[in-house]
Amino acid sequence: MSRLITWSPSLTLVPSRGCFNACGYCSFRQPLDQADALDPAVAAAQLAARPRATEVLLLSGEVPPASPQRSAWFARLLQLSRLALAAGRLPHTNAGPLALREMAALGRFNPSMGLMLEGLGPAYDRLHVHAPSKRLEVRLGQLQQAGRLGIPFTTGLLLGVGESWDDRRAALRLLAELQQRWGHLQEVILQPWRPDGAAARPLSTVEQADLLELISLARRELPPEIHLQTPPNLWPLASLPAALEAGISDLGGIDSIDVINPAYPQPAPARLVQVLAARGWDLRPRTCVHQAWWSWLPAALRARVACVARRLASSC
Ligand code: SF4
Known part of the structure; x- marks a missing residue:
């Protein structure tokens, strides 16, 4: 089976x-x-060009909370969320830390939202010395806030930046504690850091072995309802089944390009289906919010999600 x-x-x-x-x-x-700033007319054209993309990831750089540009930036996030919904799609915003009222407002239009925890320890501290919103307490505060608001949430760890196994274990335990308290973490992305541009290179066998061990650890440390996710374009396709065997259960949102790691081409979904089927895996499309969290959504949003899910099921 x-x-x-x-x-x-x-x-x-x-x-x-x-x-x-x-x-x-x-x-x-x-x-x-x-x-x-992204022009809404350009966004509408991008949506029209990709009619089968049911999730719209709103991925933004961050404007500081006290900046005079903040309100226009936030209004644009709301506007784009509404635009996506009006086009029959489901927005999923990942735009850095949000004030309580901002997150609550976006939660009326976004069935799910996201923010990477990234990790903790000296390696992350060094990388984030010029990134005030990446402080651990800020990120944890955001994950707690999403829990209090009842927003199905995606978070994750950035891996391979020099962190120790103790750092990895501590980060996973923090996520497990959050989930035991709030239950809103639907996905944890286990994201290998990769060099970009001309330095791009596939994961080595040593890096793969390290990540497989980490995936197994995450599966043991995190509650079973949390889906473990990895971006398929960052793995050699032939090795992806090993990541699934170790505990990955979701391949995340797949666009035609990866805007964070553009040097790593996305595998065609049809090819993924074929490769994984040969190893006994049935790859299925899903909405941005996993079904176990649909009951958390306001009724109007839940109806939209159910409609998109029916569309996805009929296209299988
Ligand atoms: S990775 Fe850091 S610098 Fe880059 S967009 Fe995100 S918060 Fe900003």
Whole structure:
């Protein structure tokens, strides 16, 4: 009998690359004063060009909370969320730390939202020395806030930046404690850090072995309802089944390109289906919010999600 693995047909919209942080590994950001905001007409055209993308990931650089640009930036997030819903899609915003009222407002239009925990310990401290919103207490506060608001949430760890196994264990235990308290973590992304541009290279066998051990550890440490996710474009396709055997149960949102790691091409979903089926896995599309969390949603949003799920099921 086949085992189930899921993915979400996705389109990434970037409201702005402008970011006040300067993370040590980032090739996405632009300085705040040089970044353009995404024009809603351009966003609408991108949506129209990708009619099968049921999830719209709103992935943005961050404007600091006290900035005079903050309200326009946040209004754009709301506007794009509404635009996605009006186009029959499901927005999933990942735009850095949000004030309580901002997260609550977005939660009325986003069936799920996300923020990476990334990790803890000296390696992350060094990478985030110029990234005030990446402080551990800020990120944990956001995950708690999402729990209090009852928003189905995606978080994750960035791996392979020099962190120790103790750091990894401690980060997983923090996530497990959050889940025991709030129950809102639907996914934990186990994201290998990869060099970008000309330095791009596939995961070595040593790196793969390290990640497989980490995936197994995460499966043991985290409550079983949390889906473990990894981006399939960062794994050699032939090795992906080993990641599934170790505990990965979801391949996340798959767009035609990965805007964070553009040097790593996305595998075609049809090819993924074929490769995984040969190893006994049944790859199925899902909505951005996993079904176990549908009952958490306001009725109107739940109806939208159910409608999109029916569309996905009929396209299988
Ligand atoms: S917060 Fe995100 S966009 Fe901003 S510098 Fe860090 S990784 Fe880049």
